[in-house]
Amino acid sequence: MAGIEIRSLRKHFGDLHAVDGVDLSIDDGEFLVLLGSSGSGKTTLLRMIAGLERPTSGEIRIGGERVDGDVPPRARGIAMVFQSYALYPHRTVFQNIAFPLEASRVPRKQIEEKVRWAAEMFSISRYMDRYPRQLSGGERQRVALCRALVRDPKVFLLDEPLANLDAKLRNTARDDLKRFQRRIQTTTVYVTHDQVEAMGLGDRIVVMERGKVRQIGTPQEVYEEPVDTFVATFVGQPPMNLLEVSDPSLPPRTLLGFRPEHFLPKGVAAAGQDVRTFRFAVRRVEYLGSDRYVYGSVVESGAPDATIIAKLPATITAAIPEGETHEFAVPRRALRYFDAETGLRRRL
Amino acid sequence: MTPRRTLADREDVLGGAMLAPALAYVTLLVGVPFVFAIVLSFSDATAGSLHFGWAGLRNYAAILGDPIFLRALRNSAVVTVGSQVLVVILATAAAQVFRATFRGKRFARFVILLPWAVPVSLAAIAWTWIFDSTFSVINWTLKAAGLLHGWLYWLGDPALALFAIIIVQAWRIFPFATVIVLAGLASIPQEIVEAAIVDGAGFWRRLLVVELPLLMPVVAVAVLFGVVYTATDLGVVYILTGGGPANTTHVLPTLAFQRGILGADLGQGAAIAVFLLPFLIVVAVAMLRLARRAEVGGGGSAR
Structure with missing residues (x-):
């Protein structure tokens, strides 16, 4: 060996x-x-x-x-x-x-x-x-x-x-x-x-x-x-969501990244958890048995048309009507930051 | 668009119509002469007369008692088998060479295909010079290289003459066989060859244990063609030795031609020619069986 x-x-x-x-x-x-x-x-x-x-x-x-x-x-x-x-x-x-x-x-x-x-x-x-x-x-x-x-x-x-x-x-x-x-x-x-x-x-x-x-x-x-x-x-299915937002607390041209399974309705987040909230305009909900995939776009995004996906486990039963805007949140510890120019990870 | 059914829609009619020319060709130019030859072999017909008498098995009895015929039968077998063995060896070797990439590959491939394109009679005439009793290129080359001390009478010695015929027949068929074997090699999946390399097989083991068995069906086809071409060929022997010396190098087609056409004994000539038939049928059936039994490549992939 x-x-x-x-x-x-x-x-x-x-x-x-x-x-x-x-x-x-x-x-x-x-x-x-x-x-x-x-x-x-x-x-x-x-x-x-x-x-x-x-x-x-x-x-x-x-x-x-x-x-x-x-x-x-x-x-x-x-x-x-x-x-x-x-x-x-x-x-x-x-x-x-x-x-x-x-x-x-x-x-x-x-x-x-x-x-x-x-x-x-x-x-x-x-x-x-x-x-x-x-x-x-x-x-x-x-x-x-x-x-x-x-x-x-x-x-x-x-x-x-x-x-x-x-x-x-x-x-x-x-x-x-x-x-x-x-x-x-x-x-x-x-x-x-x-x-x-x-x-x-x-x-x-x-x-x-x-x-x-x-x-x-x-x-x-x-x-x-x-x-x-x-x-x-490349890794992860569906892939990590990437979002460019104008946020004065972040360096210019920073991409926010978060996994679909961390992007959940705000009400689901545990009390006291440090979350970042987004307004999520839901286009379509896909029912897959063990999960629901929610397709939509984030209103405060720099590119409001870019598709963002949320992956809701079957344990979350809240109704997500299509065509409406909902409050979704990502725990801050699950957020990743990338340089929009080079694509490299930024540690903040 | 025509709403009605046209001739082009009627596959039953169209199929028949398109097959007809080929069928007519085979029937008229192959079938009729073939049947006629068999009929002739049971007759005492001669060239130059319209007399046609039933001879029963007399022609066959005559040739079976004739040492020249028996010799020709043996020669046919020896030449066919011998040349095909040579062809398989040469074609496999040449195909291995042509699988590699090297400068001038296209030109080399063109040159190697030439023997196949040259008319048999012209090539045979060139070979008579190569085997000439005085000017033989082979002899003088061997002498110059110090390998030959006596002198080889290529076409004068029965054994050597037969060997010369084998060489020319192999030379004539092998380019075609090379092309077929090359196609066969290309059909062996690259991954199987690489698996053999990784498994530690050297060149010979790869060739003998992996590639040749996978090539068998393709080689069988090449050999089948070679056998038919060689066994039925008249030109090479006729020009090279004319059946000589002393009727020792006749093969069935030359003897049939000599007896039937030159000797005017159509019945006996036909009987000699018909002797080729069982010979070729056995070969064809055996080869096709072999081709069906072995499966070329592909077996490794999911299917």
């Missing part, structure tokens, strides 16, 4: 700077999630760690050893799970899982033991003689994980392994994955564009945009203390 050190790593494809100076240190046994939209460079970064892509410049160390030069993937002590799972369609489940062991010339008997052990772990022993095309998406994903596991890698690299599963299966697969990682305690780098996955799985999350790291932190840090407006709006 080993950590990963990445120093000023770059990858240019012609004029495109896919990865543009990334520094990262991943601890031994950590579950690190690279989160970003498509084109953010997260997959390129993963592929450079894997050795499938050669860095333009910079350093990668796995377990203290430099691997960014000519060290081929097989010598890096890594295992990778691809988005499509990349199972060998002409080989049975057993043969798929055995492939990495055959490639490193493990004796036949040991291969057998190892494959059985891994298959047991993911409860796919029943499918050993089937071909990938005879398996469901979830089963294929587990075969892919098995194939990665038998190599005893120092590092697991996972490229959106849950993206091809349907929503229901994704939840249980996520839970399985997390439990599995906790059990084997192997350093894991996980790429996803799904922030729910990132929050649920990661010990830490790296938010990437256009080849650069925007923020590194625990899910809680990234959610509650976003370093800029990009992270604030």
Whole structure:
């Protein structure tokens, strides 16, 4: 097992700077999630760690050893799970899982033991003689994980392994994955564009945009203390509300940020709580069972048309008629401030 | 807009009308001669006479007792199998080369496709010079390199002549096979190849254990075409050796031509040609089976 050190790593494809100076240190046994939209460079970064892509410049160390030069993937002590799972369609489940062991010339008997052990772990022993095309998406994903596991890698690299599963299966697969990682305690780098996955799985999350790291932190840090407006709006569903108000007590051009779940009718706020109130012109209320989303605009906003969303849990039963203006409030400790020009967090 | 149903709306009529030319073509130019050839093989018809008598199985009995025919049958098999083995090896290697990016790739691809575009007869004439008993380029090159001490009579020695035919047939088919294999390689998902790399498989293991099995259906198609082209080809053998020396390098088409047209014994010529049929049917069925059994790529992704 080993950590990963990445120093000023770059990858240019012609004029495109896919990865543009990334520094990262991943601890031994950590579950690190690279989160970003498509084109953010997260997959390129993963592929450079894997050795499938050669860095333009910079350093990668796995377990203290430099691997960014000519060290081929097989010598890096890594295992990778691809988005499509990349199972060998002409080989049975057993043969798929055995492939990495055959490639490193493990004796036949040991291969057998190892494959059985891994298959047991993911409860796919029943499918050993089937071909990938005879398996469901979830089963294929587990075969892919098995194939990665038998190599005893120092590092697991996972490229959106849950993206091809349907929503229901994704939840249980996520839970399985997390439990599995906790059990084997192997350093894991996980790429996803799904922030729910990132929050649920990661010990830490790296938010990437256009080849650069925007923020590194625990899910809680990234959610509650976003370093800029990009992270604030990328993480969280619905995203953080951003509002420009003219307020003499604030520096000029300051954006107020608050999460939809903190934006509640004034009457709900606990007595004595320090709140900031807004007049909220409600346009539409969306009933979602466990929550209500209230769409509208804040009257004192610099841009009165900008949509602001409030997320009311089902425990708040107060009627919110559409088309009327209501008093809503945000606890002051939940307010975040950003520079309207640079988008960076302002600590006041 | 016309409210009435027009001819363009009537798929039943239109379908038939559009199929008709192709059907007529196949029937008249392939079907009729084919049936006629089978009929001829049971007759004692000769060129230059309109006499048509029933000969029963006499033609077949005659050729089966004829060592030249048996030799031609064996040669057909040897040339077809030998050239296709060469083709598969060469085409796979060439496809690997063309998968890489290098300067002049387009030009190289153009050059490698040339043998396929050149008329067989012209190419075969060029090859007769390469294999010439006095001027053979191969011999002089080998001599200059110090690898050859005696002298190779390419077209004068039965075994060498057969080998020469195999070389020319392989040379002729392999560009086409390369293109097919290239298409097959492109259909293997990149992630599967990368998974094999990460799993620690080296070049040979990747080629033999991952890529070739996935290429099998495509290679089978290339081989199927190659077999048909080679087994039915008349030009190469006819120009290169003319069946010689001493009738040792005849294949079925050249022998059929010699007996049936040059020797005017239409019945026997047809009987020889008909012998190709079961041979080709077996190959075609086997290849198509193989193609259906294996599944190319795609199996790894969710579907």
